[in-house]
Amino acid sequence: MHQITLIPGDGIGPEVTDAVVRIIGAAGVDVAWERFDAGESALAQEGTTLPEALIASIRRHKIALKGPVTTPVGTGFTSVNVALRQALDLFANLRPVTNLPGVPSRFADVDLVVVRENTEDLYSGLEHRVVPGVVESLKVITARASERIARFAFAYARAHGRQKVTSVHKANIMKMSDGLFLDCVRAVAKECTDVAYEERIVDAACMQLVMYPERFDVLLMPNLYGDIVSDLCAGLVGGLGVVPGANLGEDTAVFEAVHGSAPDIAGQGVANPTALLLSALMLLRHIGEEHAAHRIQAALHRTLDDGCRTPDLGGSATTRQFTERICTVLGE
Ligand code: NAI
Numbered sequence: 001m002h003q004i005t006l007i008p009g010d011g012i013g014p015e016v017t018d019a020v021v022r023i024i025g026a027a028g029v030d031v032a033w034e035r036f037d038a039g040e041s042a043l044a045q046e047g048t049t050l051p052e053a054l055i056a057s058i059r060r061h062k063i064a065l066k067g068p069v070t071t072p073v074g075t076g077f078t079s080v081n082v083a084l085r086q087a088l089d090l091f092a093n094l095r096p097v098t099n100l101p102g103v104p105s106r107f108a109d110v111d112l113v114v115v116r117e118n119t120e121d122l123y124s125g126l127e128h129r130v131v132p133g134v135v136e137s138l139k140v141i142t143a144r145a146s147e148r149i150a151r152f153a154f155a156y157a158r159a160h161g162r163q164k165v166t167s168v169h170k171a172n173i174m175k176m177s178d179g180l181f182l183d184c185v186r187a188v189a190k191e192c193t194d195v196a197y198e199e200r201i202v203d204a205a206c207m208q209l210v211m212y213p214e215r216f217d218v219l220l221m222p223n224l225y226g227d228i229v230s231d232l233c234a235g236l237v238g239g240l241g242v243v244p245g246a247n248l249g250e251d252t253a254v255f256e257a258v259h260g261s262a263p264d265i266a267g268q269g270v271a272n273p274t275a276l277l278l279s280a281l282m283l284l285r286h287i288g289e290e291h292a293a294h295r296i297q298a299a300l301h302r303t304l305d306d307g308c309r310t311p312d313l314g315g316s317a318t319t320r321q322f323t324e325r326i327c328t329v330l331g332e
Contacts, residue, residue, distance in 0.1 A: 005054070023326050036054040038054060090252065
């Protein structure tokens with residue numbers, strides 16, 4: 001039996017995690033889920049947004065499935081997602097972006113992976129007011145983290161038969177910080193000559209992505225560009241409801257969708273669980289349940305292809321109807 005930490009999260013989080021837990025159960029994978037609240041729900045009950053017991057559970061099991069957690073804008077508590085990634089040193093954020101059968105999108109041949117550095121950059125949370133009306137945010141880039149994420153990206157490319165790594169940066173303006181990032185990636189690229197390497201300035205990369213997404217393979221970038229570009233890439237294949245993600249450390253992995261808690265549709269029973277389900281398939285493959293992952297993926301593809309889709313994909317299925325349809329296909 002697999003022991004896995006489960007964080008349902010806020011907003012649509014409990015709806016999509018319930019759906020995924022149900023589908024994994026229907027596929028016959030034996031999992032003991034250890035559930036924890038985080039964010040607003042934990043703050044109300046336990047006085048902290050990120051309970052120590054949750055961190056201890058992930059450290060123990062080395063693996064977690066996480067729903068989205070709300071972060072207040074401008075004021076309020078700091079991001080639970082960022083704190084979790086920093087506490088567990090989940091330095092690599094991996095977001096595969098591919099077309100799914102039956103999902104309407106502007107492009108038909110997207111198959112790329114965003115590799116995002118996950119621990120530093122402008123996400124370091126180092127902000128202070130210099131004088132009234134003037135605020136500084138510190139962008140922290142270190143050689144250690146840049147080299148580590150570069151090694152991860154090239155190793156990932158090799159292991160998954162990917163041909164090319166593209167660094168995305170703004171070193172023409174941030175000559176020192178993004179310059180250091182690029183220097184570190186170039187040094188690793190020199191050691192990995194079997195994988196092609198190129199560089200793009202982030203604004204040009206965005207323009208090319210929305211015109212010629214098929215030109216990209218593995219995209220490697222610092223934290224903030226990775227956050228923005230991965231949402232852009234989600235838009236290439238049908239939106240945030242269909243793109244999975246993984247936060248990976250040396251020996252610990254937290255799987256979560258790219259999307260947030262979607263307060264605009266929370267509680268309506270219409271959230272698309274596909275993104276979290278695809279994240280769970282990455283989790284299942286990570287723990288050696290390749291066969292179950294394959295079966296669930298086939299059932300998901302057939303369900304979508306049959307036209308059973310949630311409203312974000314132009315369909316009219318509720319979360320429950322979509323989930324039950326996948327479970328029915330699994331049982332056939
Ligand atoms: P969002 O991703 O929650 O929503 C953006 C739009 O996409 C909304 O219209 C929403 O309805 C739609 N959407 C997202 N996921 C969907 C799904 N599974 N099915 C159908 N439609 C879906 O982004 P937003 O509104 O900027 O953020 C809301 C909250 O989520 C914020 O507090 C933010 O900080 C948090 N957030 C948390 C993340 C995490 O826990 N990893 C990641 C991103 C945002």
